[in-house]
Amino acid sequence: MTPLLVATGLSVHFPVSTGLLSRGGRVVRAVDDVSLSVDAGETLAIVGESGCGKSTLGRAVLRLVEPTSGLVRFDGVDVTRLDQAALRKLRRRMQMVFQDPYSSLDPRMTVREIVGEGLVIHRLARGPALDARVGDLLARVGLPRDAMSRRPHAFSGGQRQRIGIARALAVSPDLIVCDEPTSALDVSVQAQVLNLLVELQAELGLAYLFISHDLKVVEHLAHRVAVMYLGRVVERAPAASIFARRRHPYTEALLSAAPVPDPGARRARLAIAGEPPSPLSPPSGCAFHPRCPRAVPGRCDVEAPALTDEPHAVACFFPD
Amino acid sequence: MTDVALSLSGLTVSFASGGGRVRAVEDVGFELVRGETLGLVGESGCGKSVTSLSLLGLLDPDVARVESGAARLGEVDLLRLSERELSRVRGAKVAMIFQEPMTSLNPVYSVGAQIGEAIRLHRDVSRKEARARAISLLSRVKIPAPEARVDAYPHELSGGMRQRVMIAMALACEPEVLIADEPTTALDVTIQAEILALLSELQRSMGMAILLVTHDLGVVAEVASRVVVMYAGRVVERAPVEALFARPLHPYAAGLFRSIPPIGASQRGEARRRLPTIEGVVPSLRELPRGCRFEPRCPERRPRCAEEEPPLTSQGERDVRCHFPLA
Ligand SMILES: Nc1ncnc2c1ncn2[C@@H]1O[C@H](COP(=O)(O)OP(=O)(O)OP(=O)(O)O)[C@@H](O)[C@H]1O
Numbered sequence: 256m257t258p259l260l261v262a263t264g265l266s267v268h269f270p271v272s273t274g275l276l277s278r279g280g281r282v283v284r285a286v287d288d289v290s291l292s293v294d295a296g297e298t299l300a301i302v303g304e305s306g307c308g309k310s311t312l313g314r315a316v317l318r319l320v321e322p323t324s325g326l327v328r329f330d331g332v333d334v335t336r337l338d339q340a341a342l343r344k345l346r347r348r349m350q351m352v353f354q355d356p357y358s359s360l361d362p363r364m365t366v367r368e369i370v371g372e373g374l375v376i377h378r379l380a381r382g383p384a385l386d387a388r389v390g391d392l393l394a395r396v397g398l399p400r401d402a403m404s405r406r407p408h409a410f411s412g413g414q415r416q417r418i419g420i421a422r423a424l425a426v427s428p429d430l431i432v433c434d435e436p437t438s439a440l441d442v443s444v445q446a447q448v449l450n451l452l453v454e455l456q457a458e459l460g461l462a463y464l465f466i467s468h469d470l471k472v473v474e475h476l477a478h479r480v481a482v483m484y485l486g487r488v489v490e491r492a493p494a495a496s497i498f499a500r501r502r503h504p505y506t507e508a509l510l511s512a513a514p515v516p517d518p519g520a521r522r523a524r525l526a527i528a529g530e531p532p533s534p535l536s537p538p539s540g541c542a543f544h545p546r547c548p549r550a551v552p553g554r555c556d557v558e559a560p561a562l563t564d565e566p567h568a569v570a571c572f573f574p575d
Numbered sequence: 576m577t578d579v580a581l582s583l584s585g586l587t588v589s590f591a592s593g594g595g596r597v598r599a600v601e602d603v604g605f606e607l608v609r610g611e612t613l614g615l616v617g618e619s620g621c622g623k624s625v626t627s628l629s630l631l632g633l634l635d636p637d638v639a640r641v642e643s644g645a646a647r648l649g650e651v652d653l654l655r656l657s658e659r660e661l662s663r664v665r666g667a668k669v670a671m672i673f674q675e676p677m678t679s680l681n682p683v684y685s686v687g688a689q690i691g692e693a694i695r696l697h698r699d700v701s702r703k704e705a706r707a708r709a710i711s712l713l714s715r716v717k718i719p720a721p722e723a724r725v726d727a728y729p730h731e732l733s734g735g736m737r738q739r740v741m742i743a744m745a746l747a748c749e750p751e752v753l754i755a756d757e758p759t760t761a762l763d764v765t766i767q768a769e770i771l772a773l774l775s776e777l778q779r780s781m782g783m784a785i786l787l788v789t790h791d792l793g794v795v796a797e798v799a800s801r802v803v804v805m806y807a808g809r810v811v812e813r814a815p816v817e818a819l820f821a822r823p824l825h826p827y828a829a830g831l832f833r834s835i836p837p838i839g840a841s842q843r844g845e846a847r848r849r850l851p852t853i854e855g856v857v858p859s860l861r862e863l864p865r866g867c868r869f870e871p872r873c874p875e876r877r878p879r880c881a882e883e884e885p886p887l888t889s890q891g892e893r894d895v896r897c898h899f900p901l902a
């Protein structure tokens with residue numbers, strides 16, 4: 256079976272203006288040579304800390320930002336080469352759910368307009384059929400049908416996130432890019448939304464590209480996990496294998512830093528020194544070397560390790 | 576025995592709301608013991624921040640009113656102090672740090688100037704001494720190259736560094752009590768781990784008590800010794816951290832813990848299992864249930880719960896507000 260989504264050597268570089276003398280052509284390598292694939296019905300989680308490029312990667316896959324180089328194939332079609340009209344058509348099959356349930360819904364639109372927008376754009380339904388479909392979608396995500404005539408401000412954060420999910424589902428997509436869809440929510444509301452995502456996947460065979468910094472959520476949801484650091488994938492493996500054995504020292508640090516809701520489990524951490532470097536001036540060699548407890552001078556600061564082959568791929572000279 | 580650094584009792588705060596007033600917190604109390612970290616947890620809007628802000632007189636007086644309560648810090652009642660008296664206590668005896676350090680730091684002054692100002696507010700020292708002390712505080716909160724960073728402006732620092740600066744400012748006068756409202760919520764986990772470790776270390780060396788306000792149960796489990804759980808403006812459970820996590824007595828606390836995605840699920844082949852949820856939503860303060868505030872959502876409810884609000888009752892070393900606490 257060929258995967259639903261394949262990205263090969265995907266890069267997104269943003270030009271930076273450094274004030275008056277900004278002709279130097281400096282760029283931020285937000286996403287740098289990333290390859291990944293997502294099967295139909297599968298969840299690939301992208302994890303990493305703020306600024307590592309995970310949101311940009313999600314957007315580049317949908318061409319909401321233009322990739323600088325590399326290839327994205329969706330169901331065999333080269334997305335990077337589509338003209339705007341063809342791209343719009345393809346977006347019916349690739350949708351997105353955003354992190355902030357407050358800013359991602361237009362406050363002036365009714366829920367009917369928000370959820371039905373895609374159906375109208377793609378001419379999938381109109382009039383009473385549109386209302387019926389929107390009503391069904393709202394019911395499916397656990398909202399009353401009469402929510403239709405209200406505007407976003409009348410809903411709580413969790414309800415708004417359901418509206419965002421209904422909007423994405425409206426056009427019957429095959430893939431939804433979820434960018435931190437639960438991180439603005441309280442745990443009890445998060446649980447409701449996670450259950451909904453799992454149910455919808457089982458029912459509709461949806462694939463998710465699930466972007467998150469929350470490892471508990473990722474372990475719950477993901478079939479496979481890719482860990483990003485400074486624009487690159489440093490480890491990629493099936494969820495069961497990455498949570499059993501973190502091979503990259505950064506993955507190890509990330510997992511050991513995450514607080515565990517069990518007071519009996521307070522433990523020594525693998526401390527990593529300092530803060531992530533600026534993507535404007537990435538370190539030489541392995542980008543993680545300045546913070547890495549395993550770094551070997553003369554090797555890690557000179558040469559960049561390549562990502563090894565699946566099934567448990569890692570980009571480190573001294574993996575566990 | 577006067578190990579208690581701060582003792583809050585019977586705090587009720589109301590807000591002007593659509594012509595009337597609503598009570599955002601009602602009869603909230605706890606004791607903060609010297610050298611300990613007390614976690615104040617609960618979901619968005621349950622009244623954690625209103626509680627902590629009222630301790631320092633930081634509520635907006637145009638809309639908020641402390642209806643009753645006492646907050647004893649040694650001889651004084653923080654809730655009875657005038658603005659002038661409060662400003663003397665703030666920073667010197669009780670200090671506070673917030674979620675977003677950028678909004679609490681002034682963008683147009685260097686961090687050294689701001690820390691120096693915090694010191695000179697309470698101590699009679701020269702500018703030069705204040706600057707030297709600022710540098711030593713920056714190094715105490717482990718900011719690299721403090722002699723250089725002292726002249727940096729807030730926007731030149733990362734979020735983690737800004738939070739360190741806030742901590743340095745808060746600790747400038749070695750307060751007895753530090754109130755930390757979601758101090759690491761905006762930070763990445765690796766930075767959060769460092770900030771939490773830093774706070775514990777400073778706490779050990781200075782012996783201060785910390786009130787840690789957070790919605791993150793993982794953070795509470797890591798650093799708190801006792802926990803207060805709030806729901807819809809009420810304390811529903813108060814307990815030592817181990818006891819609470821091992822066996823919550825209040826149905827709401829139990830529901831909250833169950834809804835956390837379990838660690839290790841991928842190893843047991845239990846990923847994507849349905850998570851237990853708390854049905855329904857938090858009630859609006861304008862239409863609180865007549866009986867127990869959790870009753871409409873509670874799996875344990877019985878007829879009495881809708882009629883009569885349960886009091887907070889002691890069960891050994893813990894307290895719970897429920898007619899039918901879990902065994
Ligand atoms: N200035 C205000 N005017 C009116 N109501 C307010 C005001 N500030 C807070 N409230 C209300 O008081 C209640 C408690 O709010 P509070 O900020 O203490 O919650 P919280 O537990 O800190 O939540 P979060 O986890 O979101 O920070 C909420 O219903 C809130 O809407």
Ligand code: SF4
Binds near residue numbers: 826827880
């Ligand atoms: S008093 Fe009744 S409704 Fe309230 S928490 Fe206890 S059992 Fe549930």
Ligand SMILES: [Mg+2]
Binds near residue numbers: 623625756
């Ligand atoms: Mg708050």
